[in-house]
Amino acid sequence: MPHRTEPSGLPGLPGLTGLPGLTGLDLSAVVAEEPDPLLFATVSGAHLYGFPSRDSDVDLRGVHLLPVEELVGLRDPEETRTRMWDRDGVEMDLVTHDLRKFVRLMLRRNGYVLEQLTSPLVAHTTAAHAELRALVPGVVTSHHAHHYRGFAGTQWRLYETSGELKPLLYTYRALLTGIHLMRSGEVQAHLPTLAAEVPEAPARLPELVAAKEAAEHGAAEAAPEAVREEVERLHEVLDLAQAASRLAGEPGALHALHDLVVRVRLQQAQH
Template sequence: MTLALGSALDTDLTDLSAVVAEQPDPLLFATVSGAHLYGFPSHDSDVDLRGAHLLPLEALIGLREPEETRGRMWDRDGVEMDLVTHDLRKFARLMLRRNGYVLEQLTSPLVVRTTETHAELCALVPEVLTHHHAHHYRGFAGTQWRLFEKSGELKPLLYTYRALLTGIHLMRSGEVRAHLPTLVEEVSEAPRRLPDLVAAKAAAEHGRAEVAFEDVRAEVEALHGVLDEAQAASELPEAVRAHDALHDLVVRARAGASG
């Protein structure tokens, strides 16, 4: 699979395997998130790598604080790379908190590294989804809209649309879909201007949004209403159902690595 890093650079995802090999503890999975996953990278977009690592047992039972979250940023051929991973136990806990962001990372089709544990985590995604995940996307859209109000930049406006459409699609289908061009095709209420905005974003990471403010505000408010209605009508359950299964998975993975 080839990851388009804007118009200036393409790289095969397997080229990033060296990054995986450099990590101090095994990576259970690593995927690409951010603008590349959302379908609107620009020529100067950074590459957001997200995943889960597996700490050894002694790191959790000793006196030192475990590195449950690790982050690294560096430049690769002029492209900023950003890697963030969580220990499996923390990642599982985030899955149980109705966190749509980690589910997008987990199910991203832009896979740098995968394992059997990654596959098991993906298989449990339907068991952690609830209609309360709409709150995550509603809140994220609100944060991005406020950024757009302050900056007038296209990027936070696209993030606003993307979050609302992901939430609507999730409430209706029970599927985590983060790719905006696909969402435009699958959500009938998606504003018609979005393909043009995606094309404009390809030209500059921090370009201004050439839109009428009142028009896009009306669209965003309408999508909030659609999300509210989709949540109210959703067949997704009230509570997560995967707690025991995730617990067993974490125990098995840790025991297997320590055996």
């Protein structure tokens, strides 16, 4: 299954074979076009979450390494870069942060960056990427539940306004990721996997995922009241999972991450 593929770092992304919109797409060329070295680039968004549509864009996320001179001068460095374009008929969306900013986001209990870092859909990887991944257990805290609770609330409001299936699936996905994280300490963003591993996951999820594949902005056919009850119940489960979680209250990997940032930057300066 695609979500179990381990990082390969190989051109052509064998782990992405068969995913809608990505088959045969060589993302290594995208990595080669970046002005500064990338420590990693992974696929996020609907492809990572396990419910892409046939016309879904490709959300690439990663970390770039700014030259030392851009960090020690008077000009503000370009710590975040965003680029959108069309490649071979596929809409591409690439967002990267400089290593220092990315690590600071990791320490702010930001679930997004942990999902990007641990995504098994890898376009480019390095030894530093592997080191960052290994430090994730020391970053995850019980307070990450707030991130997923808040994101679910935002997506639920979008669903109530639009009636579309996409924000509804994002709501389910966020709540189930949060519940799974509180119980296991593992960052799992793939909705079909969460549906199988979280006992409280609604039984309707497989049919909703199948419907999403056919249309990116299709309407949700589920009964609104039944859906509301499920979402409210998942919020309750997340609250209970956070209260019972054995995760630390504060990240414990600060010093290790600091040392990694300094070492990688000094190695860059020597070259």
